Amino acid sequence: MSGFLVRRLGQSLVLLVLVSMVGFAILHLAPGGPMSQFASGSDMTQEDLDRIAEQLGLNRPLPVQYAEWFWRMLQGDWGRSFRDGEAVLNVIGSHLGATLQLMLTATLLAILLGVAIGTLSAIRRHSVFDTLATVGAMIALSIPTFWFGLVAIYLFSVWLGWLPSGNRSTPGDGSLPDLLRHLILPAMVLALVETAIWSRFMRSSMLDVVNQDYIRTARAKGVPEGRILLRHAFRNAALPMITVLGLQLPTLLGGALVTETVFTWPGMGRLFLDSISYRDYPVVMGILMFSATLVLLGSLLADLLHAVADPRIRLG
Amino acid sequence: MSLTITRPLAAPAFRRFRRHRLAAFGAATILLLTLGCFLGPFLLPFDDTTIDIMNRFAPPLSGVHVLGTDELGRDMLARLMMGGRVSLMVGFTAMAIGMAVGILVGAVAGFHGGWLGAALMRFVDAVLCFPSIFLLLALAALVSPGLLSIIILIGATSWMDVARIVEGQVKSLRERDFAVAAEVLGASDARIIVHELVPNAVAPIVVAATLNVARAILLESYVSFLGYGIQPPVPSWGNMLNNAQIYLTSAPWLAILPGLAITLAVTSFNFLGDGLRDALDPRMRAR
Numbered sequence: 001m002s003g004f005l006v007r008r009l010g011q012s013l014v015l016l017v018l019v020s021m022v023g024f025a026i027l028h029l030a031p032g033g034p035m036s037q038f039a040s041g042s043d044m045t046q047e048d049l050d051r052i053a054e055q056l057g058l059n060r061p062l063p064v065q066y067a068e069w070f071w072r073m074l075q076g077d078w079g080r081s082f083r084d085g086e087a088v089l090n091v092i093g094s095h096l097g098a099t100l101q102l103m104l105t106a107t108l109l110a111i112l113l114g115v116a117i118g119t120l121s122a123i124r125r126h127s128v129f130d131t132l133a134t135v136g137a138m139i140a141l142s143i144p145t146f147w148f149g150l151v152a153i154y155l156f157s158v159w160l161g162w163l164p165s166g167n168r169s170t171p172g173d174g175s176l177p178d179l180l181r182h183l184i185l186p187a188m189v190l191a192l193v194e195t196a197i198w199s200r201f202m203r204s205s206m207l208d209v210v211n212q213d214y215i216r217t218a219r220a221k222g223v224p225e226g227r228i229l230l231r232h233a234f235r236n237a238a239l240p241m242i243t244v245l246g247l248q249l250p251t252l253l254g255g256a257l258v259t260e261t262v263f264t265w266p267g268m269g270r271l272f273l274d275s276i277s278y279r280d281y282p283v284v285m286g287i288l289m290f291s292a293t294l295v296l297l298g299s300l301l302a303d304l305l306h307a308v309a310d311p312r313i314r315l316g
Numbered sequence: 317m318s319l320t321i322t323r324p325l326a327a328p329a330f331r332r333f334r335r336h337r338l339a340a341f342g343a344a345t346i347l348l349l350t351l352g353c354f355l356g357p358f359l360l361p362f363d364d365t366t367i368d369i370m371n372r373f374a375p376p377l378s379g380v381h382v383l384g385t386d387e388l389g390r391d392m393l394a395r396l397m398m399g400g401r402v403s404l405m406v407g408f409t410a411m412a413i414g415m416a417v418g419i420l421v422g423a424v425a426g427f428h429g430g431w432l433g434a435a436l437m438r439f440v441d442a443v444l445c446f447p448s449i450f451l452l453l454a455l456a457a458l459v460s461p462g463l464l465s466i467i468i469l470i471g472a473t474s475w476m477d478v479a480r481i482v483e484g485q486v487k488s489l490r491e492r493d494f495a496v497a498a499e500v501l502g503a504s505d506a507r508i509i510v511h512e513l514v515p516n517a518v519a520p521i522v523v524a525a526t527l528n529v530a531r532a533i534l535l536e537s538y539v540s541f542l543g544y545g546i547q548p549p550v551p552s553w554g555n556m557l558n559n560a561q562i563y564l565t566s567a568p569w570l571a572i573l574p575g576l577a578i579t580l581a582v583t584s585f586n587f588l589g590d591g592l593r594d595a596l597d598p599r600m601r602a603r
Contacts, residue, residue, distance in 0.1 A: 018442035026454060135338065138590065142530065142582035144537050144554075147575030150561060154572075158565050254449035258538060262561070272450065273542060276457040284454055292445040 004307055012300045019292045020073065024066050027285055073289065079282035081275075088286035092268060098168055099267030103256050105183055106190035107245075113191070114198025115238065121199065122206035122237075123229060133199060140196035145255050149189045149262035156185060166264040186263040190255050194248065201244050206237040239309055246302025249295045339591020342584040349581055353400035362391035364398040364551060373567045384569050387559065392569070396577055399551035403533055404581065406467055406552070410532040413471025415525050418478025423509045425479070426486030437483060440476045448473050449538055456544040466545045470535050478524050485517035519596035526589035530582045537578050553578045 044052075052058075058065065072078075078088035121130040157165035163185050164170070169178050209215065210233055218228045257269030264270070268287060275283040307313040357364070362381070367388050376384040376392070383392040425436035443451075452473045459465045489495055490513060498508050514521075533553075539545035540554025548555055553574045560571035 014438065015441055015445065018438055019445050022439075022442050022446070026451075026458075138338075138586050139579070139583050142534075142586050143579050144534055144541075144575060144582075146538065146541050147557060147571070147578065150557070150564060150571045150575065153561075154564055154568050158568070250444070250447040254447040257447070257449055257453075258542075261542060272453070276453060276544070279457070284457070288446060288450055288454055291447055291450055295445045295447070 004313070005304070008300065008303055008307075012296060015296055016293065017070075019296060020070050020289070021066070023285060023289045023292070024069060026288070027281070028062070078286045078289070081283050082280045083275075083278055083283075088282050091271065091283055092286055092290055095266065095268045095271045097267075098265055099256055099260070099269065101183070102186055102190060102259065102265060102267060103252055105187040106194055106256075107248075107252065109187060109191040110194030110198050111241075114195045115202045115241070117195070117199040118202025119206055119234060119237070121203040122210065125207070130203075133203075137196035137200055140192050143192065145189060145193060145258045146262050148192060149186070149259060152185050152189050153262070166262075168266055186259050186265055189262070190252075190259045193255055194252060197248060197251070198241070198244065201241060202237065205240050206233060209233045209237040212236075240306065242306045242309065243299075243302045246299035249298040250291075253291050253294070336591055336595070338587040339595075342587030342591065345580060345584040346588065349400060349577075349584070350404060353397045353404060356397040357394060360391070360394050360397075362394045364390060364394040365549060366390065366394075373563075375567070376569050376573075383573060384567075386556075386570055387563060387567070392573055395551045395556060396553070396573060399553045399556050399574065400577060400581075402463070402546055402550060402552040403536055403554065403578070406463070406470065406536045406546075407529045407533040407581075407585075409467045410470035410474070410536070411525055411528040413468065414474040414528055414532070415478055415521070416475075417471065418475035418524075419482050419514065419521065421475065422479040422482025422484075423486050423514060426483040427490055427505065427509055427513065429487065433483070433487075437480070440479050443473075444476050448535065452535060452539055453542065453544055456539055461544055461547050463546060463550070466536060466539060470532050470539075474528055474531055474535070478521070478528070481520050481524055482514075482517060485520060486513045489513050489516050522596060523589055523593045526585055526592055530585035530589065533578065533582050533585070553581075 076089060080087055081091050117133050121133045124130055153165045156163045164182050165185075166182075168182055170182075215228060215232055218232050219225075223232075253269075256267065257272060259265065260267045260269035261273055268291075272284065272287045274280075275287070303313075362368075367390060368381075368385060369388070371379065371381060371385050372387060374381050374385040376382065378384065381391050381393070383396065385391055386395065421436055421440070425433040425440075427433075452469055455469050455473070456466065459469070486509070490508075495508060495512050498512050503511075536545055536552060537554030537557070540552050541557045543555075543558060546552035546555050548558070556574040557571060560574070563570050
């Protein structure tokens with residue numbers, strides 16, 4: 001286990017450094033680079049700009065700047081928002097809760113539905129249900145999330161009037177039923193694509209397991225089919241799904257961004273778009289780096305969990 | 317005995333038939349959409365920019381405007397077709413750019429291996445850590461929005477999967493006899509890559525290309541919907557949905573029609589890609 005752990009942690013550290021380099025490159029690709037906030041729309045002279053560049057250390061060689069930027073990031077100094085001078089990590093932190101709430105609910109929903117659909121599809125392979133699930137998953141993966149959100153708002157808020165069309169709660173009413181009513185639509189919309197993906201992975205994982213020798217052995221022993229599927233096949237098929245959690249994180253984050261926009265959900269995605277329209281580069285960069293780090297940690301965690309659950313991974 | 321044999325044989329045959337039917341549906345829809353978007357506007361009495369102020373918010377099937385009009389009284393069908401031209405064009409060209417970059421990176425990484433290959437592929441891993449919509453929006457906000465810039469940006473954020481596929485293919489193919497033979501005969505590295513390795517990896521490349529068109533159309537719609545892609549008055553399926561949310565109560569067709577067009581196009585490319593995978597790549601054949 002320790003060999004696997006060290007190897008996997010090493011890979012993640014290398015990847016973190018590379019991710020930071022990509023981020024730093026994007027920061028400096030901006031027209032005017034990190035100086036753009038001063039250069040545009042102000043009456044500063046070139047001398048003023050040069051002085052600011054000198055004070056901020058922007059006239060030093062890029063590798064030195066990068067090293068310092070990366071070191072500051074590691075210490076938690078991610079710069080300050082152009083809008084209100086708030087530390088970037090605090091700004092992200094205050095929006096993270098709403099995003100996590102949405103992502104966790106949607107993921108939970110998607111796992112429950114997706115695992116059930118995928119298992120049934122695999123057991124009844126080539127049945128009408130399997131065909132419908134396959135075609136349905138393909139269509140679900142093709143629907144633009146934001147449009148599905150609009151259609152859901154039209155159906156459930158405008159037409160039926162059952163659910164609120166946006167925001168996290170009614171102002172002045174923070175009760176649990178109110179919060180839940182606001183959560184249903186965005187979580188459902190975000191869960192659509194995730195459910196499709198989970199059901200496909202679960203189906204193929206289940207089919208892998210069903211063809212294994214130990215399933216044939218169990219059948220030969222005369223174990224009842226229902227028991228084989230549940231105790232032998234399902235358990236082993238569900239195990240590799242831990243890694244799907246990690247694999248799915250980029251899609252989930254991207255989906256959350258779009259969903260939050262449609263439902264005016266006060267999370268990180270909403271913050272990202274607001275920051276882009278304000279040209280608040282420190283926050284934009286912060287969210288970019290934060291989400292990439294989250295993805296990296298997610299896949300590391302999923303791999304470690306998988307290794308804990310499956311001895312073949314850590315020993316092989 | 318014969319019964320027990322026909323069943324397992326019939327099942328995959330039925331499945332292949334069904335799969336290919338979906339792929340055929342995809343191909344036909346793509347053809348129809350493309351023809352409709354590029355020829356249709358010549359048959360319509362309305363221009364996509366003609367403002368019919370007396371007929372604002374005309375619902376579909378209510379008068380001369382078959383699919384209704386938008387908030388300025390512009391014909392929805394004309395706008396859908398002109399928007400389709402833009403969206404399909406972005407889909408194809410962005411795919412081409414992404415494929416070119418991906419094939420180049422993947423081929424070099426797979427052929428050279430060693431530190432260069434490892435470095436390139438770790439770079440691919442690093443870029444894949446960024447959710448593509450975040451990356452695309454951050455980049456789109458930095459450049460002046462337009463058709464060309466959005467095509468380049470979508471291409472620049474969707475080459476990584478192709479690079480991975482090509483790298484894997486080239487790595488395994490370069491040890492094969494025909495590649496070794498070409499090397500022994502004194503062919504240059506570039507010649508071996510272009511004439512021996514890439515053509516033999518063409519099946520997964522074609523599949524990835526088809527799926528990437530779907531992806532590019534989706535990404536364009538996301539970015540344009542959020543206001544950083546194709547800019548009005550040029551319509552695209554994505555930016556037609558831009559204002560639609562405001563009029564959701566009074567004119568839902570403004571939101572429903574462009575979304576249906578996107579879903580139809582993306583589904584078709586996904587079906588086609590899936591069918592091609594079954595047909596071209598036996599190892600990848602879904603069960």
